[in-house]
Amino acid sequence: MAVLHPVDSPAADGGFYRYRGRRKADRAAVQVERLRQLLREDRQRISFNASSMRALTARLNQHVAQALCDGLKVTGLAQAAGLTRWTVRTIGLSFDDLAPSGLPAAQQLAAIGALKSELATLEASKADLEGRRLKLLAAARRLGVMDDYELAALSGLQCEAIRKMTWGLQRVRAT
Numbered sequence: 001m002a003v004l005h006p007v008d009s010p011a012a013d014g015g016f017y018r019y020r021g022r023r024k025a026d027r028a029a030v031q032v033e034r035l036r037q038l039l040r041e042d043r044q045r046i047s048f049n050a051s052s053m054r055a056l057t058a059r060l061n062q063h064v065a066q067a068l069c070d071g072l073k074v075t076g077l078a079q080a081a082g083l084t085r086w087t088v089r090t091i092g093l094s095f096d097d098l099a100p101s102g103l104p105a106a107q108q109l110a111a112i113g114a115l116k117s118e119l120a121t122l123e124a125s126k127a128d129l130e131g132r133r134l135k136l137l138a139a140a141r142r143l144g145v146m147d148d149y150e151l152a153a154l155s156g157l158q159c160e161a162i163r164k165m166t167w168g169l170q171r172v173r174a175t
Helices: 029-068 074-081 085-094 103-142 148-155 157-166
Strands: none
Touching: 029 074, 029 085, 029 103, 029 148, 074 085, 074 157, 103 148, 103 157, 148 157
């Protein structure tokens, strides 16, 4: 039996209540999508951090080699750069085409110290990012909704590394 309304009646639009909202998303699906997004963002941040560290390390090495070429002592450079004397010597030998710059030693040591502190800041942020990634991977493994291969694709790590990092976590079983 159908209910028909005349065109001029107030119920001409059908007269029935229609819910026009959206269904609530499944809570587990929302968590999984949020984890995926966070893992993607962390992978990008870690990659950017790594490329910044490479560039900064190259600049530090160039400054150390230039200071050696200008006649600064290996021991003083090692202390200023936070490197071993062997590493400073190796850096000096790898840049064999430098000419003396004529800059004062204090200015060169200050530049090396500034680069060292920038590098230390980047290393601290890298450790924070890797700790956050570990927590996200552990949460994803704990939920048990993503397999190791998807986690590997999202995090940029290998499956075995993820298993070792999150070893001993119990998966939540749906009952």
